[in-house]
Amino acid sequence: MAIDLLFTDVVMPGPLRSPELARRTRERLPHIGVLFTSGYTENAIVHHGRLDPGVELLSKPYSREALARRIRHILANQAQRSVHDRPGATPAHDERRRAGPKLIVLLVEDDDLIRSGTADMIAELGHTVNSARDGQSALRLLAETTADVLITDVGLPDVSGTDLARQAIQQWPGLKIIFASGDQGASQEAGLPDAINLAKPYTSDQVAAALSRAASDKALS
DSSP states (O other), rough: OOOOEEESSSSOOSSSHHHHHHHHHHHHTOOEEEEESOOSSSSEEEEETTOOOTTTTEESSHHHHHHHHHHHHHHHHHHHEEEEETTSSSSSOOOGGGSSOOEEEEEOOOOOHHHHHHHHHHHHHHHHEEEEEEHHHHHHEEEEEEEEOEEESOOSSSSSSSHHHHHHHHTTTTTTTEEEOOOOHHHHHTTTTTTTEESSSSOHHHHHHHHOOOHHHHHHH
């Protein structure tokens, strides 16, 4: 039987701690998603208010909708990692794919493989790309540099991608937003109907189409 997701409380009875359970599970099933839940603000996976790298946590109490959203996020990331693992995920250099306006893109994604793979896709399209793994790092980069487009995951380790987008738009009104997520309703949830939804798993061609639309929207604004 195939298992896609391990969902476990951080604090469980018995000698085997949940982080160790997750580690052993990933040794046997490297591509499995892991989601922890906890009612404590400080525990084995949260230190000084920040999640350990690579950890997904759903805080208690949670609603059915919040659980469903987080599961969609994790499974979408699994599918996206599979895209980047495949040979040819980033197409060979082709000048025709580089036609059109060149953008400065800030990519915010906490998964290392997805972030590096997507950055390669964006760069191959001829755009300049900077990247961050969390919301605070993204805001610092926006303050220190310039960007035409913000591509952000919704599930970030410190703030949600929707909160990040709203804050970024308030400070930089001309910034175009692309939500790269398994949740296709992210733009509505954020209250940003003009934002573009890039559904995971996405291909290089779909990234190109989203950036082309962002460039067109920017030219019209």
